Amino acid sequence: DAGVTQSPTHLIKTRGQQVTLRCSPKSGHDTVSWYQQALGQGPQFIFQYYEEEERQRGNFPDRFSGHQFPNYSSELNVNALLLGDSALYLCASSFWTGQGIYEQYFGPGTRLTVT
Amino acid sequence: AQTVTQSQPEMSVQEAETVTLSCTYDTSESDYYLFWYKQPPSRQMILVIRQEAYKQQNATENRFSVNFQKAAKSFSLKISDSQLGDAAMYFCAYRRRTSYDKVIFGPGTSLSVIP
Numbered sequence: 001d002a003g004v005t006q007s008p009t010h011l012i013k014t015r016g017q018q019v020t021l022r023c024s025p026k027s028g029h030d031t032v033s034w035y036q037q038a039l040g041q042g043p044q045f046i047f048q049y050y051e052e053e054e055r056q057r058g059n060f061p062d063r064f065s066g067h068q069f070p071n072y073s074s075e076l077n078v079n080a081l082l083l084g085d086s087a088l089y090l091c092a093s094s095f096w097t098g099q100g101i102y103e104q105y106f107g108p109g110t111r112l113t114v115t
Numbered sequence: 116a117q118t119v120t121q122s123q124p125e126m127s128v129q130e131a132e133t134v135t136l137s138c139t140y141d142t143s144e145s146d147y148y149l150f151w152y153k154q155p156p157s158r159q160m161i162l163v164i165r166q167e168a169y170k171q172q173n174a175t176e177n178r179f180s181v182n183f184q185k186a187a188k189s190f191s192l193k194i195s196d197s198q199l200g201d202a203a204m205y206f207c208a209y210r211r212r213t214s215y216d217k218v219i220f221g222p223g224t225s226l227s228v229i230p
Contacts, residue, residue, distance in 0.1 A: 033217065042119075042206050042220035043160070056217055088158060092218075104218065106152075106160035 002027070004093050004107035012113045013081050021076040021110045025093030029105070031055075032074040034066060037088040037109070049074050078112075086114045117142045119209050119221035127227040128197045135182075136192045136224050138207030146212040149183065151192045152220075155203040163205070166190065168212075194226075202228045 005024045013019050025032055031050045035043035045058035049068035068074045072093075078085055088111050094104040118141045128134035140149070151163040166174045166183050173181050178198075182191045194201055207221040 035220075040223075042208075042222050043218075045217040045219070048217060058217065090160060092160075104162070109158045111158075 004029075004091055004105050006089075006091050006107040006110050008110060009108070010111035010113070012115060014115055015081055015083060017081050018077065018079045019081060019112060021078075021089050021091075021112070023074045023076070023091030023093070023107060025072050025074070025091075026105050029093035029095045030072055031094045032068060032072065033092045033094070033104070034074070034076045035090040035092065036060070037090055039087070043090055046076070081114045083114050086112060088112075117144070117209055117211070117219050119207050119219055121207055121221040121224050123224045124222070125225045125227070127229055128194070128201075129229050130197055130199060132197055133193060133195045134197055134226065136194075136205050136207075136226070138190045138192070138221055140188050140190065140207070140209050140221075142188070142209065142211075144211050148210045148212060149181075149190045150208040150210070150218070151179070151181070151190075152206045152208055153201075153203045154206065154223075155200075160206075164192065197228050199228050199230065202226055 007022045033048040034046040037043040046060050047057040048055045052068045063079045065077045088109045090109045091107040092104045120139045147168045149166045153161045153163050164174050164176045164179050178195045180193045204223045206223045208218050210218045
């Protein structure tokens with residue numbers, strides 16, 4: 001059973017460009033959350049998708065947008081890239097168990113470098 | 116707003132010894148989860164241990180145990196019989212018990228294991 005997968009592994013973009021990152025959740029998971037992890041810091045919540053809708057959003061500008069597909073996979077789009085957007089972008093998938101315990105599994109991340 | 120603080124940016128431990136990582140958090144909620152995540156150089160965020168706030172008993176997973184002090188809002192991680200593979204960034208994290216809520220991470224502690 002494959003865990004959470006993300007693509008690409010890393011990429012380099014120029015300021016002002018747009019980027020799309022992709023995430024496939026663990027089998028059986030229906031919720032995808034995206035986090036930004038700057039170098040040397042803890043992950044910061046960007047937003048969460050469930051049933052193809054954005055359920056929650058962190059303190060990120062509208063340049064950050066996302067999408068969830070019927071197969072639960074998700075994309076994170078960032079427009080008008082800034083140098084400060086350079087970070088590791090983590091995807092986490094989850095589901096609500098019968099006992100109400102929230103299990104969240106992380107992907108390996110996409111390293112984005114903006115030059 | 117909820118916050119998570121880790122006051123030890125770096126820690127080191129001799130192989131086979133015991134080390135304790137500290138974490139404090141701030142919340143007005145009474146029902147929540149606390150987590151310790153491990154992030155090795157491979158970047159994959161791995162759940163080490165989970166504590167449910169309504170449980171008084173401290174969680175234990177093999178060599179990993181926590182000291183949960185709800186009144187003091189303290190949540191430390193003890194690693195016994197440290198192994199070289201324990202070297203990683205460790206993040207303390209918090210989540211409200213409500214469905215699908217976001218996870219809030221601390222800034223992390225870098226743990227080195229000395230052979």
